[in-house]
Amino acid sequence: MNIGFVGLGAMGAGIVRRLLAAGRPVTGWNRTKAKAEPLLAAGMEWADSPRELASVSDVVCTMLTDAAAVEAVVLGDEGILSGLGPGSFYVDMSTISPERSRALAEAVSAAGSTMLDAPVSGSMATLERGELSIMVGGDGSSFEKVRPVLLDMGSKITHVGENGQALVLKLAINLSLVVQIISFCESIAFAEKSGIARETAVDAVLKSVIASPVVAYRAPLILEGNMDEAVFADVELQQKDQLLGLALARELESPMPLAALANEWLTATRAAGLNDRDFVAVHQVFRALGGMK
Numbered sequence: 001m002n003i004g005f006v007g008l009g010a011m012g013a014g015i016v017r018r019l020l021a022a023g024r025p026v027t028g029w030n031r032t033k034a035k036a037e038p039l040l041a042a043g044m045e046w047a048d049s050p051r052e053l054a055s056v057s058d059v060v061c062t063m064l065t066d067a068a069a070v071e072a073v074v075l076g077d078e079g080i081l082s083g084l085g086p087g088s089f090y091v092d093m094s095t096i097s098p099e100r101s102r103a104l105a106e107a108v109s110a111a112g113s114t115m116l117d118a119p120v121s122g123s124m125a126t127l128e129r130g131e132l133s134i135m136v137g138g139d140g141s142s143f144e145k146v147r148p149v150l151l152d153m154g155s156k157i158t159h160v161g162e163n164g165q166a167l168v169l170k171l172a173i174n175l176s177l178v179v180q181i182i183s184f185c186e187s188i189a190f191a192e193k194s195g196i197a198r199e200t201a202v203d204a205v206l207k208s209v210i211a212s213p214v215v216a217y218r219a220p221l222i223l224e225g226n227m228d229e230a231v232f233a234d235v236e237l238q239q240k241d242q243l244l245g246l247a248l249a250r251e252l253e254s255p256m257p258l259a260a261l262a263n264e265w266l267t268a269t270r271a272a273g274l275n276d277r278d279f280v281a282v283h284q285v286f287r288a289l290g291g292m293k
C-alpha cells in the first residue's frame with residue numbers, strides 16, 4: 001500500500017518516521033515545506049499538493065491542528081478529495097469535532113472512497129516507543145484493510161464504532177486527562193507550600209498509586225529547567241479538545257462539572273502568559289495563587 005501523509009507537525013512527522021522505519025512507501029505534504037526536509041532525507045517522497053498526494057496513494061492520512069485545517073486540505077481546490085482514487089481510504093488522525101468529521105466522511109463517501117476517523121491518545125514519547133493508542137471510527141471492513149498500516153504507527157488499536165465515535169471517545173479521554181493533570185499540579189503546589197521540595201514530591205507521586213501514564217510523562221516537566229525543553233501539547237492545543245468535549249457534552253446533556261472547572265484553569269494558565277508551555281504549566285498558576293514565586 002502506498003501511504004500519503006498530510007500534516008508533518010510534531011505528531012505527523014513522528015508517525016511518518018515510524019512508517020518509513022517499517023518499510024512503508026510514504027509520500028508527504030505539509031503547508032510549511034521546511035518541516036518535511038528531515039523526512040525527505042529519510043526517504044519520504046514529496047507531493048506538490050494534497051490532490052497530487054492523494055492521486056498516488058492507497059491510504060491518505062491527515063494529522064492537522066483542527067477542523068478548519070482538515071477541511072481546507074480535504075475540500076480545497078487542490079485538496080485530497082479531488083485526488084482520491086476509487087477504493088482508496090482516507091484516515092483523519094487529527095482531534096476535531098465529531099460532527100464536522102462525520103460531514104467530511106459523507107463527502108468522501110459520495111466521491112467513492114471511505115473515510116475513517118482515527119484520533120490518537122499519547123504523546124511524542126508514547127509514539128516513539130511504538131505504544132500510541134489509535135481509536136478508529138467508521139466501516140468495520142475498511143478498518144480491517146487499513147489496520148496493518150495503523151499497527152505500524154502504534155500497537156494499541158481499538159475499533160470504536162461508526163464514523164465520529166472514535167473522536168467522541170478521544171474527547172472523553174482528554175477531558176479526564178486534563179482533570180488528572182490539573183489535580184496533580186494542585187497537589188504538588190500544596191506539598192511545596194508545606195515545605196516539601198518539588199523534586200521529592202514529584203518522585204513520591206511517581207512511586208504512588210496516582211502515577212498514571214500521563215502523570216509519569218508530564219510530571220518531570222514541572223521540575224526546574226525542564227519546562228523550556230518539552231511541550232507535549234501547549235495550553236491552546238489542549239484547550240481546543242477541552243472546548244470540543246464540553247460543547248458536545250452540553251449538546252448530549254451529559255454533565256461534566258470536573259472538566260468544566262478544569263477548563264477554567266486552562267484559561268487562567270493562558271491569561272498568566274504561559275500559552276507556549278505544555279499545559280502542565282498550570283502548576284505555576286497554583287504556585288502563584290498560593291503566594292509562591
Ligand SMILES: NC(=O)c1ccc[n+]([C@@H]2O[C@H](COP(=O)([O-])OP(=O)(O)OC[C@H]3O[C@@H](n4cnc5c(N)ncnc54)[C@H](OP(=O)(O)O)[C@@H]3O)[C@@H](O)[C@H]2O)c1
Nearest residue numbers: 007008009010011012031032064065069094095120123232
Ligand atoms: N501533540 C500531542 O501530544 C498530541 C497528542 C494526541 C493528539 N494530538 C492531536 O494531533 C493533531 C496535531 O497535533 P501536533 O501536536 O502534531 O500539532 P503541530 O505540531 O502544531 O502540527 C500541526 C500541523 O497542522 C498543520 N496545519 C495547521 N493549520 C493548517 C492549515 N490551515 N492548512 C494546512 N495545514 C495546517 C501544520 O502545518 P504547518 O507546519 O504549516 O504549520 C502542521 O503540519 C491535533 O489535532 C492534536 O490535537 C496531539
